[in-house]
Amino acid sequence: xxxxxxxxxxxxxxxxxxxxxxxxxxxxxxxxxxxxxxxxxxxxxxxxxxxxxxxxxxxxxxxxxxxxxxxxxxxxxxxxxxxxxxxxxxxxxxxxxxxxxxxxxxxxxxxxxxxxxxxxxxxxxxxxxxxxxxxxxxxxxxxxxxxxxxxxxxxxxxxxxxxxxxxxxxxxxxxxxxxxxxxxxxxxxxxxxxxxxxxxxxxxx
Amino acid sequence: xxxxxxxxxxxxxxxxxxxxxxxxxxxxxxxxxxxxxxxxxxxxxxxxxxxxxxxxxxxxxxxxxxxxxxxxxxxxxxxxxxxxxxxxxxxxxxxxxxxxxxxxxxxxxxxxxxxxxxxxxxxxxxxxxxxxxxxxxxxxxxxxxxxxxxxxxxxxxxxxxxxxxxxxxxxxxxxxxxxxxxxxxxxxxxxxxxxxxxxxxxxxxxxxxxxxxxxxxxxxxxxxxxxxxxxxxxxxxxxxxxxxxxxxxxxxxxxxxxxxxxxxxxxxxxxxxxxxxxxxxxxxxxxxxxxxxxxxxxxxxxxxxxxxxxxxxxxxxxxxxxxxxxxxxxxxxxxxxxxx
Numbered sequence: 001x002x003x004x005x006x007x008x009x010x011x012x013x014x015x016x017x018x019x020x021x022x023x024x025x026x027x028x029x030x031x032x033x034x035x036x037x038x039x040x041x042x043x044x045x046x047x048x049x050x051x052x053x054x055x056x057x058x059x060x061x062x063x064x065x066x067x068x069x070x071x072x073x074x075x076x077x078x079x080x081x082x083x084x085x086x087x088x089x090x091x092x093x094x095x096x097x098x099x100x101x102x103x104x105x106x107x108x109x110x111x112x113x114x115x116x117x118x119x120x121x122x123x124x125x126x127x128x129x130x131x132x133x134x135x136x137x138x139x140x141x142x143x144x145x146x147x148x149x150x151x152x153x154x155x156x157x158x159x160x161x162x163x164x165x166x167x168x169x170x171x172x173x174x175x176x177x178x179x180x181x182x183x184x185x186x187x188x189x190x191x192x193x194x195x196x197x198x199x200x201x202x203x204x205x
Numbered sequence: 206x207x208x209x210x211x212x213x214x215x216x217x218x219x220x221x222x223x224x225x226x227x228x229x230x231x232x233x234x235x236x237x238x239x240x241x242x243x244x245x246x247x248x249x250x251x252x253x254x255x256x257x258x259x260x261x262x263x264x265x266x267x268x269x270x271x272x273x274x275x276x277x278x279x280x281x282x283x284x285x286x287x288x289x290x291x292x293x294x295x296x297x298x299x300x301x302x303x304x305x306x307x308x309x310x311x312x313x314x315x316x317x318x319x320x321x322x323x324x325x326x327x328x329x330x331x332x333x334x335x336x337x338x339x340x341x342x343x344x345x346x347x348x349x350x351x352x353x354x355x356x357x358x359x360x361x362x363x364x365x366x367x368x369x370x371x372x373x374x375x376x377x378x379x380x381x382x383x384x385x386x387x388x389x390x391x392x393x394x395x396x397x398x399x400x401x402x403x404x405x406x407x408x409x410x411x412x413x414x415x416x417x418x419x420x421x422x423x424x425x426x427x428x429x430x431x432x433x434x435x436x437x438x439x440x441x442x443x444x445x446x447x448x449x450x451x452x453x454x455x456x457x458x459x460x461x462x463x464x465x466x467x468x469x470x471x472x473x474x475x476x477x478x479x480x481x482x483x484x485x486x487x488x489x490x491x492x493x494x495x496x497x498x499x500x501x502x503x504x505x506x507x508x509x510x511x512x513x514x515x516x517x518x519x520x521x522x523x524x525x526x527x528x529x530x531x532x533x534x535x536x537x538x539x540x541x542x543x544x545x
Contacts, residue, residue, distance in 0.1 A: 051274060052278075060354060
């Protein structure tokens with residue numbers, strides 16, 4: 001079902017359409033909220049709040065973008081408001097470091113874990129807007145246009161910030177990436193199947 | 206030697222993410238083909254992008270969240286009536302329409318001259334990105350400016366027809382002396398029996414402007430019919446504009462109503478207006494200068510209404526009406542003739 005139809009059905013009070021949207025986007029939205037807030041409970045709370053609002057305000061619903069961009073934007077704004085508020089209260093720490101739950105780490109070899117760990121640290125050190133754009137692209141799978149719509153910025157800004165993210169991350173991981181070629185055969189097992197094939201082809205080229 | 210400049214990271218990102226144009230793609234691939242080392246470098250960038258999708262993240266339980274959220278969804282959209290103090294009275298989500306209306310009716314009846322009363326609005330009309338004209342159940346017509354909405358309760362409140370306005374709108378109210386038509390905005394209240402008027406509120410909720418096209422309008426900072434000690438109210442007539450600031454002070458301005466109506470939907474109404482004033486106003490509204498050439502032109506009086514017409518069209522109609530020649534000189538205009 002396309003966005004326009006889903007929105008129309010939600011506006012008409014069909015809970016099944018609403019449930020479809022919820023089930024489709026709840027987890028990715030929570031992951032995005034979590035990447036901004038670093039607080040699991042708060043992330044879930046805000047995402048649920050956005051969905052409750054979507055339902056309550058369905059009569060006034062006017063979505064000019066895609067439903068996906070609308071949802072991410074709502075979650076994004078809600079989270080950033082909260083962060084601003086926490087900053088005012090002095091509760092928010094910029095220097096927060098992402099601590100991985102060991103149990104959630106992929107069960108792979110030490111080198112790959114090390115690489116992932118370094119990557120996550122480097123990601124957290126990116127400037128805020130740059131990091132959010134990178135995460136929307138990679139974690140949420142957004143196109144540049146969708147990122148621009150979600151964050152209300154120009155596509156040019158998205159392009160520049162993605163370039164900046166890539167440059168910084170590449171440079172921060174320079175000590176870990178050169179071993180890549182040697183690791184290639186072993187690395188394939190960590191990557192998703194599709195990614196693995198592309199990767200193998202590049203190595204064979 | 207390379208004929209292609211070294212690509213920057215922004216271009217590499219676009220290339221790897223499929224956002225590059227065919228030309229960019231061809232150029233970059235040509236650049237890659239020139240030196241096998243470059244492909245290895247590109248692979249490192251690709252790896253960085255891949256890491257972005259494979260970073261471990263927390264798991265969230267959609268099913269559990271859905272079970273928690275589901276009971277909160279009722280088919281009743283929540284409408285929030287506001288008191289004049291800006292407090293929002295929110296009724297429990299689970300109330301049925303009937304119970305809601307009953308309470309609203311009861312409150313209204315009990316406290317109908319109490320400024321703190323609450324109105325439960327039952328239906329809503331919103332404009333999208335264009336102007337929207339709708340007929341309300343009492344045959345009044347509301348025209349909403351883009352991005353505006355009205356919620357209304359025209360029957361159940363018993364004594365009044367109530368409208369909650371967000372944004373800007375023009376109302377052509379069907380006359381009903383036993384049931385005044387009351388428009389509430391964040392800034393104040395407008396009470397009429399049967400008139401046509403325009404209301405504009407700014408998005409920051411700081412000011413409300415009301416102009417009258419036909420009839421009389423009572424503008425006040427309280428929903429009560431009679432003003433009390435700490436309220437104020439004015440009655441305005443066509444040609445006047447009432448402005449309520451965010452502190453509830455009301456000012457009446459003369460002669461600004463046409464500008465307000467023009468800003469609303471490019472409507473201009475002249476009622477026996479002298480040509481000098483018409484020229485001045487048109488000059489202001491269209492950001493140009495219009496001069497009258499010839500004696501006695503000021504004595505001409507115009508009664509006309511224009512809607513969404515260009516200055517050239519308006520001037521040509523005025524010219525035809527009074528037998529005048531329109532001279533366009535750059536961006537400025539002159540009206541030449543014998544006059545009236």
